[in-house]
Amino acid sequence: MVLENIISIFILRYLQKRLPDAEAYLKWHKILKVGMLLAVTFIILGYSPIGSRVLIHGLSLALVGLIIYGVFKVPEFNQAKTIAYAVLPYLGLSLVSEVIDIISPSFYESIETLLDTAGFFAFLWAVALWYLSRKQKKALELERQKSEEREKEYRLTEKIKAQLEKEVAQRTQDLVKKKEALEKALNELKATQDQLILSEKMASLGELTAGIAHEIQNPLNFVNNFSEVSNELIQELREELKKDHTQRDKENEADLMEDIAQNLEKITYHGKRAEAIVKSMLQHSRKDNGKREPTDINKLADEYLRLSYHGLRAKDKSFNADFKLELDENLPILEVVPQDLGRVLLNLINNAFYAASEKKKLLEDEGEGKDFKPTVVVTTSLEQKGVKITVRDNGNGIPEEVKTKVFQPFFTTKPAGAGTGLGLSMSYDIITKGHGGDLSVISKPGEYSEFIIHLRQD
């Protein structure tokens, strides 16, 4: 009888704990409290002599029955179903025993042991069910926790993923920006390079101009002089022809005729000489047509050696140097870009003259140099598979540590403004990239420098 009420209190307490505190549930809280009060009252009454034991037992059963009914009927109390299932067999047994006891106490006594055993199993059932449900609940709880953790992890991963994606997007944008900036810089660099190549070309053209002017002036003088003197000779011949037959000097006439004929040849020769110089100047200043054409290397070397010499001579009156051409007459005609190779020769020869005359100046500053003759020697020679051109000066040479740098762009030993520092690097490009040849230098510091061009014949 006590147990029924304890079950009641237990279920009520269970429901009370799980019922929300909200206003809407106030009524239910009140009902639960009344139920508990009743159960406690029944327990006390059960121990007191007051009232019939059967009545109180009946009321107690009615109360617990009502509570279980509520558990199944009211949705808010459904969660106590497991407890209800656990205690139902015991309550049913208790009700049956009481009914049998009332109807036939003798029959009750005869099956009391059986009832006790059944009561024990009902109790076991309750405990087992309670234990199982607890275990299940715990497992569920664990599962829930796990899934919560998984959810948490997933959310974290998502967050990191989003962050990463953002960072990647940012980085990509940065890279694109950098790439664009680099492309721009590259384009600017290319434009600057083109500009520099052009200005180097113009500078060398400027150096050429004076030489060219001198080179053209000389043949033009001859053209003028020879035509003028030819006029004089013709005049003289006319006078001779006017003379009486017997007085004419046949020998003189023949001489005059011969001279006039020779003069006309000279006029043609020097006219062509001037024409060739103008042509080569135009070729030098022409924008890269880059076309290879059959070229007489000896003629080119001669031409540019003279242009260089006269150019420097015209620019600096104190400049004086000796130059020699040692040409191999057996040279084959090579397919080269004449204006490019000409630029290389001009650059190398100008440098050679510069180096040799710098040495002269240095020696003169030291009070010596009387016996030193700045000299530049240009040679051509036939090789097994092509042509070798050398430009040698007797200047102060190139120090070992500088030798590896001379073909680098912007490297110059000349004072600021005297050179772009591009001449040799451009020469190197023209020979190697432009002609598949080779440009190298040998030098003995204090004694000489020699630049060597190898051109292949193919």
Place this chain on the structure above:
Amino acid sequence: MKILIVDDEKDVEMLFRQKFRREIRNGSLELVFAFSGADALNILEETDPPKVVYVFSDINMPGMTGLELLEKIKTKFPQINVSMISAYGDSDNYNKALTSGAKGFFTKPIDFESLKKEIQSLMG
């Protein structure tokens, strides 16, 4: 009268010989030519004293320049007249020539009229 003309352009010889055709034919003038400073000195040193009385020299020549030749002639043979003929008639060359003892300075293209007058003044 013997005159030496120094120029690295070899056609100068033909030109001068035609310009002074009459003088050469009648024997009043003898022309010799040198194509470098060194050549010129060799010719002057052939006889002692040299027969050449007047030297006309180009300035712009490979090797020894006309101005260097002028100095050498003036120290070795001060009695010989030397005049310069140059395509570069700038004051630098002109002043250097005159202070080194040049008698005259002619620019290219050569004005043969004034050159003839110069020679005639010497022939007297």
